[in-house]
Amino acid sequence: MGYEVELKLSIDKVDAKKLHLIPLIVNSCVNKPTKNKIISIYFDTPDLILLDAGITFRIRQKSSKWMQTIKLAGTANSGLHQRNEWEDLVSAYHPDFTKIKEPSLIKFFADRKLRASLIPIFRTEIMREEWFLSFDNGDQVELSSDSGLLKSNQFQEPINEIELELKAGNVGRIFEVALALQKTIPLRIENNSKAKRGYEYFRPNSLQTFKAKLPALDKNIDAHTAFKIIATECINHLEINRDIVLMDSDIEGIHQMRVALRRLRAAFALFKDRINSEESSLILTEVSWLANQLGKVRDLDVLITETLPIISGYSKNHNGVLVLSKHAKQARQVACKDMQEAIMSQRYHRLLLTLSSWLENERWLKVKYKNDHFKLLNFAKKSLNKSYKRLLQSELHFIDMQPQDRHKVRIAAKKLRYAMEFFYNLYPTKQIDPFIKKLAKLQDLLGQMNDINVTHGLLRSISKTTPSASLNDAISAYQAWGRGKIKQECSKADSALKKLLKVKLFWIDIKKY
Incomplete structure (x- = not known):
């Protein structure tokens, strides 16, 4: 064999x-x-x-x-x-x-x-x-x-x-x-x-989208082995959705490729103390380039599939809504073309090859940690504590925050959730699942508010290229709805955060595991 x-x-x-x-x-x-x-x-x-x-x-x-x-x-x-x-x-x-x-x-x-x-x-x-x-x-x-x-x-x-x-x-x-x-x-x-x-000639496989898999981590491995496994899984998650995005610009496929890149960046942040900064910063620059290409299409997808139906509900048969829909779809076609060209480019494949070479040859690991076999379970405890504290830095209610401050809390919640998913197999499901469920609720609410703010920017951009009174009326209708929706979501987010704070921090006593 x-x-x-x-x-x-x-x-x-x-x-x-x-x-x-x-x-x-x-x-x-x-x-x-x-x-x-x-x-x-x-x-x-x-x-x-x-x-x-x-x-x-x-x-x-x-x-x-x-x-x-x-x-x-x-x-x-x-x-x-x-x-x-x-x-x-x-x-x-x-x-x-x-x-x-x-x-x-x-x-x-x-x-x-x-x-x-x-x-x-x-x-x-x-x-x-x-x-x-x-x-x-x-x-x-x-x-x-x-x-x-x-x-x-x-x-x-x-x-x-x-x-x-x-x-x-x-x-x-x-x-x-x-x-x-x-x-x-x-x-x-x-x-x-x-x-x-x-x-494929005998049993064609229909293209489908794939969500992220939980990394196969064992509590007895060391931290730097864990990073390599986690980062590799993020790359796999990105690549496994490539074909369906290239074939038909699938909405969910684009979303999953974006999630893969966000998870990869979260892994870099989680292990940043152990990572060489020079080459990693170059890699992250390329990751940001790719995320930006995907993000332009994703933001338009939110506008077309979520925002426009809302505006239509407030302004049925409104000419401004029809104009907005037309220009949003045209913008998506252009953004999709740019995105697909980016994914087919040599720059994309060089990024993946560089990432894999960097990981497999352990160029990412700082010299001082080469012989440091810091147990993953201890590393996970330290990392989750740090991420949890970042989430709780602000004492203001969400309604009193500026949009950029709510965005920072959303990022902190997202990074904490990704960290928990990375380390999921280290803890009993009966303890980690309730925490992730409540954290996901908070993250979703903050995500909806962020989508509203991003959409505001998209609408302003479209209105500048094709100004009209009817279009401005439709945008005003959405903005009025958005202000009210954010107020509602802030109240729900306050409640979600209070519920999250009541959940026991399962990672504190690692001796049980």
Whole structure:
């Protein structure tokens, strides 16, 4: 059994020729690049039993040899594919079940009916050029450039990609190699394997949105291991919603990508005492750039789906509402185009590669903490205390606060909630759930007030570009509603905060856990 760790990158066919000119490849390659035609045949049953079991069964011809490969589903995050695999030489392109030695796979393929029903379902035909890269610290990477076709019945699609497979050393090396390639070749992180793309012809996956997952943290790990897990989960949350946002600018997908970036920034703030500031500040600048691209569309979505229906309720058939709706939708189209171009840009992919390299190579960790294994449970207690105190800094009622001060309280509530979600698995659910529930209520109320203030700004911007009396009347109607709504929400927020303060601070006595 082997454990495959590889990064997949899509490129344009014409750029593959430039690989020979990249200094890192020239200086690190220990052999002359080899070129081979490779035919890979993927097997499954007509009803896709292997796919359902998370198994890929492939027989590949390279030169005069046939190699049978079985892979488990594994993970695919930000282009990094990690999974168990078993490879064996076979005599022909037919499955050879005698080669299978893994007990669980022996049991699975013992079913004679399953064996008899296995058929070729799709294939790939590619020309592969390979370089073996070796580095002074012992890291070894196999770089493959693939160009060819994926064929399934009467359908076919081009394959033009680079695979960077880690053969030895630190996984961070392959992200560094990718960044070096990107200086010469435009590339895109590829989250879909060839097998997944082939299966799409048999069982198309409908695009969907994904909410953030709770990081899989254990109370016995140290703080810097926790940061790496948390940040990686934020990157995964961002990337898993990319396709649906690129495909149709899905409202919820955009929201989830924004949430992923907010959670990432919250993680940076939570662990800032341990993070090197120079490179992290550059990364956060890029994160803010991307968040701004998404935020422009998100603010217009709130205007179109939430605010305009409210204005319509106050001013039915009002010409100003129709004008406002028209211009808001036009503005969204422009903002969506800019957002999608940003997500497809090299700047976006460079951000993800830089983040992953920074994390995997632990460039983020301050030198003085390299050998400090501060227990996560103690770190969580300290962090939650600090975040909780920030939330309680103001003694004013919300109605007496300026909008910017309410916004600061909202940010503090949001950061505390994200911290609790990051550390969720460290505490009993019966203690953390009631706190998060009441905190979420406060956050939602403050969020609604913030949306009203943001919308005010959007409306003023639209009115400046297309001034009219009817439009001003519609905006005035919304502003009157907004003032009344904020007054109501302030009262509810005061009540929500009082209820939150009555909940026991579950993280204080960590000895119980």
